[in-house]
Amino acid sequence: MKTKSWNHLLRRQLVGAALALGLSALAAPLAQAQLLVGQSVGVTGSAAATVKESMLGAQLYLDQVNARGGVNGQTIEVVTLDDKFDPKLTLENTRTLIEDKGVLALFMTRGTPHTLGILPLLDQHGVPLVGPSTGAMALHEPVRRNIFNIRAPYQREVQKAIAHLSLLGVQRIGVVHVDDGFGEDALAGAQKGFAANRLQALFVEKFDRAKPDFSAIAPRVRAQEPQAVIFIGTGAAVVDGIKALRAAGVGGQIVTLSNNASGGFVQALGDQARGVVVSQVFPSERSLSYAVIKEAIGLARAQGKDLTPAMVEGFVNAKVLVEGLRRAGPKPDRSRLHAALESLSRYDLGGLELSYSSADHTGLDFADLSIIGMDGRFQR
Template structure:
């Protein structure tokens, strides 16, 4: 197997120029769906992380050592995620792992993290199972999906929207999102108008969409990933569903908006970071300035997630001291308390690896931008 350095792969995917990695000294591993249904959002999150990692390496790296993130394509397939993780840990000898994507994918590698004592920073999933109970080697950055869904239902209820249904992927991610929806319904004294689930491997909405249309929902919470959600939204609209569509932050990318095309306008997407155009948060301004300096285009929510997660990784490496290893990185991450990463405070401890708690809602405007 030929290993392509992460940022070179990111450059190919996102048309983003990066530094040479020939002399990198700190190896961090990543297994992620460079291809597959989540590819568009993955490319943007990698691009955002690259902004910060490039910046740090240009200034000499961490403790004089440059950071290399070696990324392998798991095609958004949990089995490949597990295989890639074994390669990264056992063959490549990475110090830590970074920004895996997908709930079943991340849950599937937890035994390997335990076995080898490898910290995972910033998994790009808000599964509550990664927060509670605390997993020793998983350091979350973003808030849980359940908080996102509950907030969305509460917001809809305040607008007088009561007839709300749920369409979710039939896997652990979908079950987690559904649990959050149930909490939201209960908190607002509502009941789900309907609950429909679709197959993760072969999503088919030909029967689901007409059934949903007969219910005449005012809103549909759509829990799934990338291409499947795009196809599902188009199928719902094609069947005559006119209610509000709400999906989760894992779809908060420009690629998702582009794939939706004419159906994008008005879709609500939950968010777990401040607006990519908010100058009120220093971390956003920092990312904007670096993006502008590298002609990387406008920030997207997915880029912000990658950027912030990279900042957390680098802070953990700094606190790990000279010649960081897996144990030192773990200790360094757990020492992060009351850390201001730019208008957002992050805390870890031995009993709390949840990271940030921020959540918000955005709607896709006619210009394809996320509006708060």
């Protein structure tokens, strides 16, 4: 288990960030980092590429906030523990963050079984989790008191993809999914999508999360001659699976979900990336019509970086976290932060409107489709 605090990263970049924003480095003296936020996430493991980008997006916004003196005079420190995308380590890390580190909140966990597994700890200690990077319906319905979702559910993504394929006349659609809570949830959305469009799945294949093996699956998929395959899984496993399908001669459209919307995913696919459809739960990283995207682009360029969809998710999540901390007042605790988050009603993130209440912790309902172009960028 590795411990990595963002605090030293923030301090190192504060002066540069302040100058990039046209601020005096002395105009906003730093308070001691007092707002402690915890994160257990797969810094290494199969989701590492997307995790890195989403964390970078969040850091862009947190750097800016801390450069301006923090929230109510207190800077934000995110303590990140590497769970290697292992749900058992996620639970262990979360216990450490809550009970030993005393964090105010958890932030941007990744993975459906990982997040579901820590629910009892969150409820036991009354710790809000802001922006879990999973669209599992089980985190939306019923309402989980301490889960504050931001992204739309996976089921909405899959249904949108199937509706789009059906509109194009594509009917022979199969599903390959990881055999865990994430895969089962997205499969349920696919079944709803098929029913809504009067279709049936051509096939449903599943693979082991811990040891994915596509040597037998790929030939079976090829034998079905699908027009499209919806591939539900994470990072490295989906990359390996797509390559196995193509090597076996599967020529249909490949569709995967927003958890793979990262530059690292595209890079790992290499020559097989072009034409893969990836659903999205935030506006395009190049859409200047959204103020939040324009803001993120400006901060990324100031650091010599190009914005990616995963960075957008991290950036938006950080904005919600900071607004909750601001509304929690100068002496925030877990209870005050929870109440502050539930007070967010029609909150404008910059062209995206987010609302919470005691009866609704869903957040946004945005869903779109993109396709990886010849240049390796997501096109809509």
